Each structure stands twice: as C-alpha cells, then as structure tokens.
Amino acid sequence: MSVPPPKTRQEKVRKLPATATKRGKRTTLKDIAEAVGVSINTVSAVLNERSSPARVGDSTRREIEEVARRLGYRRNTAASLLAGGRTKTLGILLENLSNSLAAPMAEAFEQEAARRGYQCFLGCTQYDGLRRIDYIERFLSHSVEGLMLIGVWLDPDVEVALNSALSSNTAVVTVDIPWTDHDVPVICGNHFMGGRILAEHLLEVGHRNILYLSPPDVLHFDSIQERILGMRSVIENRPDLACEFEVAETPGRGLTVVSDVLLPRLRGDKPPTVVAAGHDLHAFRVITALAEQGVQVPRDVAVVGYDDIQYDLLWSLGVE
Structure with a gap:
C-alpha cells in the first residue's frame, strides 16, 4: 500500500475564508493566519515589519504577503501607533483659507508633515471665538501630537484650551501672534x-x-x-x-x-x-x-x- 507524498506548503494553504472577503468586513491577521496555516504572531511579524522576524522563512513570508494582498488586508496604522503611544497627527488652525498668507503656510506645513509621516487635521474658525475653542478641543480629542495656530487670535478662552494642550504634552506653535504668557515657539516676520x-x-x-x-x-x-x-x-x-x-x-x-x-x-x-x-x-x-x-x-x-x-x-x- 503506497503512502501519498507529504503536502507542500503551497498545498497546505487553506481556502480563503469567505467571511474575510465579504464587503464591509475588515480582513484581520487571524483571517490570513487561517488561510496560510500559520500562527497570528507569524503573520504579525511579517506584515507589521518587526525588526527581527528571523524565524519566518522567505517562502512563508511571500505566501503571507500574497494572501494578504488577495484578501485586501490593510494595516491598521492608527491602532499600531496608539498602542505605542503615538498618533502621528497634527492640528492646523487658521482663521480662514482666504487669508493670502495663512493658506500657503498651512499648505507648506502639511507637505512637510506628510514628508515626515504625519497626517494633519485642518480647522478654519472664520474669526469665531467658539469655533476656535471647538476645533482645539476636537484636535485634542483625536490625540494630536502638535498644534499649529496660524494667525489665530489668542483670546482668554483660547489660552485656556491651549493650556490644556500643554498639560497633556501636546506641542504648540503659533504664527504671527505670540503667546506672551508661555514659552512656546512663535514664527513671525518683523x-x-x-x-x-x-x-x-x-x-x-x-x-x-x-x-x-x-x-x-x-x-x-x-x-x-x-x-x-x-x-x-x-x-x-x-x-x-x-x-x-x-x-x-x-x-x-x-x-x-x-x-x-x-x-x-x-x-x-x-x-x-x-x-x-x-x-x-x-x-x-x-x-x-x-x-x-x-x-x-x-x-x-x-x-x-x-x-x-x-x-x-x-x-x-x-x-x-
């Protein structure tokens, strides 16, 4: 009686789980692990680009990457950053986009932030004091790592909100309007x-x-x-x-x-x-x-x- 030859790694790959390909369901590391037949830790080591995944062979790595591509897997960068205490997000606040100087500054700031791997939230206050406070609080609720205020009037209520930012170790930079009560960086012309x-x-x-x-x-x-x-x-x-x-x-x-x-x-x-x-x-x-x-x-x-x-x-x- 002949014994069938052992299955190759490729033959061991399970059929892609139908639930993972359903519209609206996010593909997880578990879905990929089940499809390839390896542990979730192994999949995580490959897809989350751990610095020393030496235990994962090249063929297994390619297999995991191919299955992840076929399942439409996207890394949850926000969750990964939050787990490490980072969000890589910044808030830009200006009075309005029609300001001939503020808008180009905001654009340049966003481009440089993107080059360094940061995403930016943008808020326009339309010279409304309540909107200034609301945007700052929204930015802080999203755990931004820094705030850039371009030509924003620092009335007492805004200063209270910015004090809250500083107390949570959120960096604050102002443009054109110095915040004289605090030693925060200011960018301004003469x-x-x-x-x-x-x-x-x-x-x-x-x-x-x-x-x-x-x-x-x-x-x-x-x-x-x-x-x-x-x-x-x-x-x-x-x-x-x-x-x-x-x-x-x-x-x-x-x-x-x-x-x-x-x-x-x-x-x-x-x-x-x-x-x-x-x-x-x-x-x-x-x-x-x-x-x-x-x-x-x-x-x-x-x-x-x-x-x-x-x-x-x-x-x-x-x-x-």
Whole structure:
C-alpha cells in the first residue's frame, strides 16, 4: 500500500475564508493566519515589519504577503501607533483659507508633515471665538501630537484650551501672534520693520496723506499693530513733510463696505493720496470697489498691498 507524498506548503494553504472577503468586513491577521496555516504572531511579524522576524522563512513570508494582498488586508496604522503611544497627527488652525498668507503656510506645513509621516487635521474658525475653542478641543480629542495656530487670535478662552494642550504634552506653535504668557515657539516676520519700509517708500515717492485700511477683525492683532507703529515711527520722524496718517478698518468684506469707508475720505478736504491695504488680497478688493464707483487707480488714488503674494502678477492694474 503506497503512502501519498507529504503536502507542500503551497498545498497546505487553506481556502480563503469567505467571511474575510465579504464587503464591509475588515480582513484581520487571524483571517490570513487561517488561510496560510500559520500562527497570528507569524503573520504579525511579517506584515507589521518587526525588526527581527528571523524565524519566518522567505517562502512563508511571500505566501503571507500574497494572501494578504488577495484578501485586501490593510494595516491598521492608527491602532499600531496608539498602542505605542503615538498618533502621528497634527492640528492646523487658521482663521480662514482666504487669508493670502495663512493658506500657503498651512499648505507648506502639511507637505512637510506628510514628508515626515504625519497626517494633519485642518480647522478654519472664520474669526469665531467658539469655533476656535471647538476645533482645539476636537484636535485634542483625536490625540494630536502638535498644534499649529496660524494667525489665530489668542483670546482668554483660547489660552485656556491651549493650556490644556500643554498639560497633556501636546506641542504648540503659533504664527504671527505670540503667546506672551508661555514659552512656546512663535514664527513671525518683523512687522515693525515692514511698516517702516512701507512708509519710507510712500514718502519717497511723494505721498503726504496716507490711509492705512485694515481688513475686518484683525486690526487688534499684534502683527498689524507692529506694522502701524513702524509706519508711524517714520512719519512722525519727518515733521518737515507735514504728513497726514490715518488708520481705518473695514467693518465687513463686501465691496460696498470698502467703498463706504473710502469714498467719504476721498471726497473730504484732505483726501488720502494712497491707501495702504492690510494685505494684497485686501488691496484687490479696494481697487475693485473703487473702480465700481468710478475711482481710477492710480490716477485718482494709489493703492499699496502687503505680503507680495503671487496673485498680484495676474492683476491688470498692478499692486505696488
């Protein structure tokens, strides 16, 4: 009576479990282990890329990888990271995506984070204090490892939420608005010097009546106040020029609001010869609003922006 030859490893592979291939069911290590005929630990050693799975032979490794591919297995990275006390996630908070400086910063931050293996959550507050708190708490509930606040106003309620982040060892970085009560990193430009350079340029080309027009909701920001102080320091140092300098804020983002603020001043006894807009996109709104009222730029009044964003290359009238 002849004895059948022993089955090869390939012949021992069991039929793929039907339950594992059902739509909506996630394939597990157990499913793969049953299909290959090895232990769950062996499958885990191969698919979770343990540093020293020397006990797993090459043929078995290839077999496990092939079955995992056929079953549509995807590693649960989140669970693996949480088991090790990590989430590899970061939170980015900004006031809105229309900000000509904040959006590119958020994009660059996300790209660098992705390069380092991190995923990012993004929140836009629309200048709403309650939304600021809500987003920070959501980020923390997802156990983010760090928070990046780009141009976000740090009111007392936000500071309370950030204190909670720091107490849980969550890293916090702010952009443009320093958190003076805590020793956290801040990334910002020299807005005082920016204001000085702006004012020096305007005086040099002959402007003597300057209106600084801030977008809504940001006039109180430290960066804006530093810029205004820089402009004042130059203008007040030239009393011989008898310059007029006014600061105004648009109460909304509509074009009619801009024209309502500007037209009375342009029709006054000492109309501004230049409008210094808070940023380049705001300068575009100013130019468009004035054009709708028949005011031509730069024939009737000059407009200067701030930040030097790329969009100004597309503007037919040009922004200084």
